Amino acid sequence: MSDVAQQLPAPLQEPEVTPPRIRSGSSVWIWALALAALAVAGAVVALRLAALQRELRAVQQRSEEVSALHASDVAERQSLQERMDSTVRRTEQLEQQLTLLAGRDTAADAELRRLREEHVLTEVDELLTLAGSQLQVVRDPNAAIAALASADARLARVPRSQFFALREALGRDIERLRKVPVVDVTGSAIRLDRLVQGVDSWHFLADPTRRLAAAPAPKPRSEAAPPARFGWIGTELGDTLRELVRIRTAEAPDSLLLTPEQHPLVREHLRMRLMMARQAILMRNQVLVRADLGDSMAIINRYFDTSDPLVGAAVTQLKALTTAAIDAPMPTLDDSLGALRAARPTTP
Structure with missing residues (x-):
């Protein structure tokens, strides 16, 4: 019987079919890893939210x-x-x-x-x-x-x-x-009041509605090298992809995981720090002023988009207030x- 099967022509033999078990198994692993990553990210965000709440309570007590x-x-x-x-x-x-x-x-x-x-x-x-x-x-x-x-x-x-x-x-x-x-304590307090009022208009790094800065303009076609035949297609595709994909560097990657529900909590925490710095200025306590302003700048650099003109101007004012002397002998x-x-x- 085996001799007869060997003598049959190739089109009459049945093709071997490999079971799709390997592909289905890899899909399960991919889904499992994705769910694990989402669980870890959720745990990190929950821990960070709890830490922010504890810090907010401490700040309120200090205030x-x-x-x-x-x-x-x-x-x-x-x-x-x-x-x-x-x-x-x-x-x-x-x-x-x-x-x-x-x-x-x-x-x-x-x-x-x-x-x-x-x-x-x-x-x-x-x-x-x-x-x-x-x-x-x-x-x-x-x-x-x-x-x-x-x-x-x-x-x-x-x-x-x-x-x-x-x-x-x-x-x-x-x-x-x-x-x-003469130390302008009143003027410094007024500047901090304006910063406190403008916190709600500052953009976060994790804000999905925030548009990134425009990419640098490409060289004029007159200065660039003449494209080869059909080279203009590649040039157009490159320009299109450059407009669609932007890459930016974040010093604190976990700041990009903030959800829109957590944004008011971070803004309130920053607002409390600025108000404490204002109270320290009125008390003419240089140590507390520099500590509170340093914490405020750390929060801004960590969670807010410093490329925003409003955020950049706020950081500049905070640096100026940090270096100003309010406790003259x-x-x-x-x-x-x-x-x-x-x-x-x-x-x-």
């Missing part, structure tokens, strides 16, 4: 602490202003009393002069304390200059030779304070305090 510190500073400044107002009222009352006493009896002129000098020195002491508080707590040289100028005006009302050295010391301290560099009032101690009469 509450900064707000409490700012509220305490405002309360202290109000207390200082109330002390100054009470001092002014007490001065007016004492001046009225001194005027009444001066008109009653000329024999008590010496005592009245002594009381008035003591009162003026007490008032100058209060104003110097207020000026020192303005320098150390509020770090406002203009308010300190106003307090020292008010003290000098009080001394000018009592022309005594023992007050000349004190007035000279006040003048030197005023000139020293006028040379202190304040001079002391040691000369005026020493002259005040020397001007006080010695008690036997």
Whole structure:
């Protein structure tokens, strides 16, 4: 029987059919790998979202602490202003009393002069304390200059030779304070407010609606080499593919995995960082300002498209605010305090 099969011509033999098991098996593996990759990507995104939520809670807690510190500073400044107002009222009352006493009896002129000098020195002491508080707590040289100028005006009302050295010391301290560099804290806070308002208009790296920058224009045909026969077909195909496919480099590939639902969370996190930097600027805390601005620039460079003109301008402003000095050293009032101690009469 086998001899007969061997003698049959080739067209009458049955062709061998290979089972398509290998191809179906490879398809199953491909689908399995694809599902595994999607599961890993989903796990990475879930872990990143949980980390961002924890960091957002920490930032909110820190913002509450900064707000409490700012509220305490405002309360202290109000207390200082109330002390100054009470001092002014007490001065007016004492001046009225001194005027009444001066008109009653000329024999008590010496005592009245002594009381008035003591009162003026007490008032100058209060104003110097207020000026020192303005320098150390509020770090406002203009308010300190106003307090020292008010003290000098009080001394000018009592022309005594023992007050000349004190007035000279006040003048030197005023000139020293006028040379202190002025820090535009309000302007820096306003710039951060504008950045906070513009966060919603910035584009993400993972934004599918964001169009990439235009590709460089090809060389003019007059400058390029003359194409060969039918070479223009390849040139046209190359230009078309170059317009369809763009390649860009991302420093953090996981930033491209952000879903549109996660975009508001990242924007809110960035907005909180900028607001904390604003609070630190108002507190004149250089360390906190640089830390918060550095975190803000790290978030922008990681998740946002820096080729966007708005994002690029924001990064430039943040760099300028980081390098700006908001905590200039304040001079002391040691000369005026020493002259005040020397001007006080010695008690036997």
